[in-house]
Amino acid sequence: MKCPYCSAPDSKVVNSRPSDEGGAIRRRRECLSCGRRFTTYERAQLEPLMVVKRDGRREAFNPDKLLRGLTLATEKRPVTPETLRAFAYGFEDEVGQTEVSSEEIGRKAMNFLRPIDEVAYIRFASVYRDFDTLERFIEEIRGLKDG
Template sequence: MKCPYCSSADTRVINSRPSDEGASIRRRRECERCGRRFTTYERAQLEPLMVVKRDLHREPFNPDKLLRGLMLATEKRPINHELLRKFAYSFEDENPTHEITSEEIGRRAMLFLKPLDEVAYIRFASVYREFDSLERFIEEIKGLKDQ
């Protein structure tokens, strides 16, 4: 495994343990060159989940990409990051087909965030729904107040 800090290929596993109820293995690693530690997750991948984008091209689902979006939306909010990680990595396990649209991913993420934190929900919605005006943004906020 290549070190994310110095790009050295000389890393060693310090600790391994099951994660996500046995669906993955969490490994703590240490770089032999720079001495920094980092965590990796190993999962079995039978057939990759493909994301159908708005322009209809397909790309492999990357849970880290979704997790980054969720982390940005929840920045400085009182939300457990492990909960976000579990949600992002659940798409591959819960999807009955091998394809999912980017719109469906965004819709599920918004449904996940809405009861957790309204501010994070609005932050995520502002990117996902591509608000083109202040009025659309205000409508979304009013929709939250009405519920």
């Protein structure tokens, strides 16, 4: 496994254990070159979930991409990385289909964030729904307060 810090090609496994309720194996690795540690996840990939983009293109679902968006929305908020990781990496199993629209992914992510942290929800919604005016932003916050 290539080291994400120094790009050295060799690392050793320090610890392995089941993760995501047995759906993956979490491995702690140590780079043989720089000595830094990092975590990898190994999971079976049967048939990849395909994401249908707004312009009609299709691409394989990437949980890291979803995790990146959730992480940005929850930056400096009291949401644990483990909570986000569990959602992002469990998303494919939850959907139970072979195709999903990017809109559906955004809706599910907002439904996930709303009860956890309202500020993170608004941050994610502002990007997902592409707020172009202050009024649209205020309207969403009012809906959050009323709902």
